[in-house]
Amino acid sequence: MSKTLPLQDQRWIANTLFHSGKLRPDLKLWYEPPVPALIYHQTPTPDRFFTHRLMVWMPYHLWKVRVFCPDCGKQLTGYGVHKRSRKVLDIDRYYLMVTETLRCTVCSSNYLSTSQTVRNQLDLPHQKMFRLILTRKYACDIRVIRLLRDRTLGNSPARLAKQLKENHGEEWLNRVAHYFGECAEFVDGPNLLPVVCQQPPKHIDVPTSRWLLSVYGMDILTRLDHIKASITSTFGSILKMDSTKKITKKLAGHGRGTAQWVTSIGNEVGQILNSVLTVQEGPGLDSMVSGVMERYRQADVPPPVLLYVDCGCCKSEGPSKLQTRFAAWPDLHIRLDIWHFMRRLAVGCTTDAHTLYPAFMGSLSACIFEWDAGDLTLLRQAKREQLRQEGVPGITDRMVDMRIGKKELSRYCRRRTRGEEATIKLIEQVLQTLGGANGRDLMGVPLLDDVRMEHIWRVQKHHVRCIQDVPGVRLYAVVGTTTTKCGIILTKYRCARGSTSLESFHCHLNRFIPGTSANALNFQLYLLEGLNRWNQDRGTAAVTSTPSAYLTYSGDVTQSINNNALKLFGQAFVPTFRAPSQYTGELIGVDYLLSQTGQPLNVIPGSEETDNMLEDVDEGEEEEEEEDEGFQEGCGSCMHARNGQSREPGRVSVGAEEPALHGHRKPDGEQHCCSVAEPDGL
Template sequence: MKTIPLQDQKWISVALWKHQRLRTDLKLWYDPPEPALIYHQAPTPERFFTNRLLLWMPYHLWKVRLSCPVCGKQLTGYGAHKRARQVLDVDRYYLMMTETLWCSSVGCKTSYISTSKTILDQLDLAHKQEFRLILTKRYACDMRVIRFLRERTLGNSPTRLVRQLMENHSEEWLKRLSRYLGACSDFVDRPSLLPVTFQEPPEPVAIPSHRWMLAVYGRDILSRLDHIKASITSTFGRILKTDSTKKITKKLSGLALWLTSVSNEVGQILISVLTAQEGPALDMMAADLIRRYSDAGVAPPQLLYVDCDCCREGMGPTKLKERFGGWPDLVVKLDIYHFMRRLASGCTKDAHPLYPVFMAKLSCCIFEWDSGDVALLRRAKREQLKREGLPGITDQLVDQRITKNELSRHCRRRTRGEQQTILMIGNLLSELVGVKGRDLLGVPLLDQERMQHIWQVQRKHVKCIQDEPGVLLYAETGTTTIEGIVLPNYRCARGSTSLESFHLHLNRFIPGTSANSLNFQLYLLEGLNRWNQDRKAASLAVKPPSMLSYSGDLVHCVNTYSVKVLGRKLVPSFQPPAVYTGELIGIDYLYRQTGRAMQDVHPDSEETDQMLEDVGTEADLEDEGFEDAGLDPTIERLDLSSGSSAIASSSAPVPSHPTIPPASLLAAAATASPSVSPAITPAAPQQQLAVDLLTRVSSGTTAVTTLPASLSTATAGPPAVTSAAPEQQMVSLFVTR
């Protein structure tokens, strides 16, 4: 009773003991007596500051059979444990008392506490979930507080949580203090023979630091580590993407230089490993993935999107193809956005006014929209504009109101083919490398020599970005109804943008600026697990789910009981993970590569306690969360026109060499017909440049076409811009004469 606060000792002793023996009618939770509504004498502070009690005695409460982990004999009750714990909750502390269990076997004579892992593991999940707290040496924390740390979203840091708990606890304590002092104040002015004295209220209990919060969070992850690993190694896919990053390794001292991840078509991560180098260091990861598919009886994947090593000159497979040699039919593709960024490196700067137009036209040279999907979306958008009462609705206005998100969600795209893509990109570069690729100040968009070299090198990779015949890249995930028109919703599996999004937010999974190997591994695995479950829910849900839970073992328990009781699964979309395959994830893979001993993590060891509490100072950075980047960066808006929805193509032969004219030819053309610098007038300010280009480009072509196969081949400079027509020069950059 000495560890119980003074204000709680009296009511707890009455509630639990009778004639110095534990009562037989014990309960799991006890609520303290409330203060009286009316006081006839000066009140004492005890009833105003009492705490709830959790009585964790599974042997007495549920009469469960518990065995000694040493000898296997049945344990018996040995009374209440002498120490009561204060448990941190959302707005106040509560108390927790437990029991001591005794093994009376000859030669054993060992005692156990009901809160120890050896006892908790013997309970079924339904009863084990009632123990909703994490214990440390000094404090204990309720699971409701820990759940706030699991979601790494914008601004959700341990420091912020500590401040929020301090506010919650302070307001709750002030509310109790106000009620106590208010009851006392009624007796201050009453006439009395002797002066009335009042007792001092108890001091509020301090809130632990953010370091302790992270240590408790680490213990929570440790308790679920086996299930998390099993969930990760139970993930498969038919279209894989792989990418590496160096960003996150800065938080870990040592030999780790790269973090490499492999994801599937819906963005789930199959594996994520730390390595000291790329290339051969990933051979074991690939072998483990191949064995995972083989042991589970899952068909091998069809495609693998990469950012490099997609093909090689000459005969023979690439090193990447050899690494995944266990899948001989796997087709390696180059991510299209990486290909576009390679070409964009030939621009003088990405702040150039023509840079967005160049990227948009480059995307149009690679992709073409499905004409049926676009026509249906246009029809729905037109009906929507009619309902809004817009007058004079034209095809151009309809295209203007269609957003990139709507195009991405309701319309499918396909690549144009190797020959046509080479022809159209060559023509685009030929036009922009000359005087027509300059802004109003004469600054060129493209660096001619650099772009000529880049296109000569990257031309061979055009075949690597084409869609593979017979492989479905779009999956219908539902429908959206707009003005009575049903539009299908599509999810695209092309490219590796979802994996890049994961790496972008992965840095926020690990709090602070540094972490030791244990904390780094725990935060990484927890982040992977939550990311995968979010991506799976997003791929299956037609509407937002009414229930959100990342506790797979709890959902599996509910489904097991519901099948037995109700004859059906209450959460039919949940599939329990298979047994952990033993694949090494994160730092464990790095240890195997470098020959270092694996981490032996025991939840109750001194070394584990020290490592969990060894957290770096938290930087004042906002958390970004780990949501998937919803929009493909290769998607551009429809060209604003009123033509038909047919896809334009060209039958012109593909040139055997780069179509960028040499510098000597451009210099001669410039000498023969020098360009006239346009005058910048108030009617055409430079700020309107990008807007004019986007609204006037491709005039007279269709809304779903790219640039014509042959742009203007005139080498003479553009006509002088007069005050009456200030925009004509910029429009002529892209309009076919």
């Protein structure tokens, strides 16, 4: 063991673990190293200034657990301390870990206590005490990898590696400063002989960001079964289905170029039931749809009543392809997303930069929707009282309406569609009003291409029936209340209409995959981890009661706590947690794609092939650090174009009823026509 232990740690670890050449029987899990003395009477040595913490992972020795051989089933016995110690990367320092060897006396097989074979035989609380992720050369503390789990913009492996390097560097320099300061006092004092001080030990470098990314994949691999079970335990009564090409180019390796679409199915609160990569839409989605319908049947959950799509909603004669695909749900209503319907009509505009374009889109929204009169009256009353308390004189209805913002309307007021006949009549009025000379700007450019718009409207008119609300289906859920200063109680609503939540999910999809590319295994792991966290975040946001104070995505730990709490106290410790059902076997993400291309993804945790794929991180997968722009030459617009984050138009966050249009405009336009004004005043 002396070959792998730092020199400054060998003496105190030997005295701690061994007595008279034998392993002590009263070991502990953690040991703190001896600290430097407060006062030195002779020249200090660097040993105590640079020692490391020690973790003793010996479950057989510590807890007297019974561990069995996986081959013959006989109980394993202790075979001494393993000769190799491990350096473990922590937030600001390394610490050391030693383990034991277990031996089967029947088949003469040896196992380390750190192996997955031994750890899987421990109960969950003891398993979680092993907070390390082991690689071939190094080891990493789980607290480091937790910083990578939240896949948000800017949270890259390169950023984490830089932060760790800074943490380790500052901690090391603080210890060097302490040691040099103590030695300097002896050099400055009176001495008969020259003072000779030892050099501090060499600093241990922090691994690269590529290594951190491979450890991140190993962490996901240990929780893979629970993650899949959580995803396939998601249901909903109002579903949304949409496809995108956002991240298909990030798939590298033997799967490069095979994925054409990412198709997702979500529910009314924004959770994702399944998200798959496919070689094509249409028939390529039959297996996914069949798996979701079978999930509902096995769980005995009532089938959904409504499905929002971006195409294939209806057919002039006979059932549509979607109706045939969802044949097991004959009562399912398929509706076209209103946002996509409006975008189809917007193609008839000459340009989205036209000055009347916002007014046109706002008018389309007003032609389709009308506000609930009761909610609107209550909001107007609250706004009027607010203006009165502010001392505003001469309050009029128009003044009140102008002070009501879009966020307040969408938060406190519900909307409903006007009906097929009324919508067709109003849209035709808008097209007639803004067409021809009436729709020209100051430069004489018309808003609408009359010939093209006439053809588009003739084709899309029959889809007006597909955008109407289904009678009896509740599209709004109460998420809370707000009491104004004047005592008026306003109800907060969340709308389930349309596929905006899927648009938002696809906007965040790129962040789930670090860097620019990933092989099939890493891509799958990153995607599953992102789906799991996304669903839990959406589920927490949809709960109307006070959320739990414990922010965690480790469902297996929470489930174990609740099971033990029921035995001890008769009630769950985290009542908001719902344990997932058993994994249904549905193919998710890259697995679905490989099932179509005939290249299955074999994942065996701990195998050499799996480890090689986890460590096979492409150069493009390691995100580059941002360059310092302080001394670069060039215009500001070039800098912005090169370093700015692009964003696809038409993407907003979950919670809004409709996404933004070209140039990030809302469907209702930038004018106030989206709020209280009716379409008659165009």
